[in-house]
Amino acid sequence: MNTIEKFNEHVVGSYGRFDLVLEKGEGRSATSEDGKTYIDFGSGIGTNSLGYCNDKWVEAICAQAHAIQHTSNYYYTKVQADFAAKLCEATGYDKIFFGNSGAEANECAIKVARKYSFDKYGKDAERNIIVTLANSFHGRTMATLSATGQDSFHNYFFPFVPGFVNAKANDIEDLRRVLAENEGKVCAVMFEFVQGEGGVVSLEKDFIEAIFEECGKNDILTIADEVQTGVGRTGALITSKLFGVQPDITTLAKGLAGGVPIGACLTNKKTSGVLTPGTHGSTFGGNPLACAGGLSVLDTVLSEGFLDEVCRKGYYFYQKLMAFDEVENVTGTGLMIGITLKNKTAKDICKACLDNGLLALTAKEKLRLLPPLNITYDEIDKGLAILEKVLNQ
Numbered sequence: 001m002n003t004i005e006k007f008n009e010h011v012v013g014s015y016g017r018f019d020l021v022l023e024k025g026e027g028r029s030a031t032s033e034d035g036k037t038y039i040d041f042g043s044g045i046g047t048n049s050l051g052y053c054n055d056k057w058v059e060a061i062c063a064q065a066h067a068i069q070h071t072s073n074y075y076y077t078k079v080q081a082d083f084a085a086k087l088c089e090a091t092g093y094d095k096i097f098f099g100n101s102g103a104e105a106n107e108c109a110i111k112v113a114r115k116y117s118f119d120k121y122g123k124d125a126e127r128n129i130i131v132t133l134a135n136s137f138h139g140r141t142m143a144t145l146s147a148t149g150q151d152s153f154h155n156y157f158f159p160f161v162p163g164f165v166n167a168k169a170n171d172i173e174d175l176r177r178v179l180a181e182n183e184g185k186v187c188a189v190m191f192e193f194v195q196g197e198g199g200v201v202s203l204e205k206d207f208i209e210a211i212f213e214e215c216g217k218n219d220i221l222t223i224a225d226e227v228q229t230g231v232g233r234t235g236a237l238i239t240s241k242l243f244g245v246q247p248d249i250t251t252l253a254k255g256l257a258g259g260v261p262i263g264a265c266l267t268n269k270k271t272s273g274v275l276t277p278g279t280h281g282s283t284f285g286g287n288p289l290a291c292a293g294g295l296s297v298l299d300t301v302l303s304e305g306f307l308d309e310v311c312r313k314g315y316y317f318y319q320k321l322m323a324f325d326e327v328e329n330v331t332g333t334g335l336m337i338g339i340t341l342k343n344k345t346a347k348d349i350c351k352a353c354l355d356n357g358l359l360a361l362t363a364k365e366k367l368r369l370l371p372p373l374n375i376t377y378d379e380i381d382k383g384l385a386i387l388e389k390v391l392n393q
């Protein structure tokens with residue numbers, strides 16, 4: 001039995017997978033079991049932020065594994081303290097809750113938002129609605145699926161968690177309508193600055209400003225889901241910095257620890273005291289290996305000039321891609337890139353890229369690229385040459 005047969009016999013079939021078994025990786029390339037090498041324009045899905053097996057990152061995780069790999073959250077660890085302090089300082093947040101995934105970070109944000117209103121306005125106020133945006137994606141757990149504003153996800157698993165209503169993205173009037181219809185009942189508005197799974201759709205500055213204005217007027221919390229956009233992906237450590245806003249809560253995951261499981265819910269002064277002992281927890285949350293990986297990622301991402309380079313490389317991608325005959329349009333920010341094709345389907349192109357040694361992604365009908373943040377220009381050129389060839393076939 002080969003690996004794929006064995007896998008399919010024993011692993012639940014909840015993913016549509018390509019017939020590719022990845023065995024190892026180095027830099028921005030992965031190698032399959034049968035020895036073929038692939039340039040990586042996907043980073044997992046925006047997760048291997050420093051590529052594969054980055055030297056300093058490996059060193060940090062190995063050193064931590066030799067020291068202590070886990071302890072319960074009954075105790076403290078220095079590495080979690082160091083990581084939290086560094087992340088708070090760099091992002092301007094007050095305190096962090098650590099979990100293990102984007103969904104878990106968002107679950108935490110949802111709980112903080114609801115308890116904030118419960119504590120302040122009382123149970124009878126029923127101030128528990130969270131407004132999310134149409135076309136959003138917030139995760140696969142029951143609450144985050146319920147928060148997700150795409151009907152295609154709202155199947156099979158009824159009943160969904162109540163208390164989520166959608167407003168149209170980039171439609172200020174619709175946002176105001178939804179808030180007015182639910183006046184006095186809304187505890188938070190939750191959004192992605194760039195809707196990743198929704199097809200790399202950026203929120204407009206005016207719309208973001210309207211969210212903050214409306215929420216500010218009514219003590220409604222702002223929650224930025226930066227699970228995909230955060231940790232340098234868009235050219236800023238967190239995308240809110242690009243817009244000059246500071247949400248009450250920001251969630252991070254994916255690239256935060258460079259490829260080991262992590263989720264983080266960042267809270268400001270207003271929200272950092274909401275969760276009290278016993279109200280939330282996670283066995284693996286704040287895992288020392290993940291925190292060591294996260295510290296290493298932050299060291300690199302915050303190093304002099306690194307984020308400027310992400311912006312420059314993003315623009316380099318944009319210019320090159322726009323010159324391809326088959327490319328209709330390019331969306332996104334930094335190294336979060338969505339490509340609308342003129343005639344070909346993204347799914348077919350993604351598969352053809354794979355056959356030609358390039359790992360790429362799709363998001364809805366678009367081709368999506370989330371290359372490692374430290375990709376070199378030479379690697380970008382090589383990957384784009386494959387993509388161009390495939391597009392011209």
Ligand SMILES: Cc1ncc(COP(=O)(O)O)c(C=O)c1O
Pocket residue numbers: 045100101102103104106137138139140192196197225226227228229253254
């Ligand atoms: C914006 C956003 N939020 C939440 C999630 C869920 O993250 P996870 O798969 O780590 O639970 C994702 C994953 O794609 C995401 O892109």
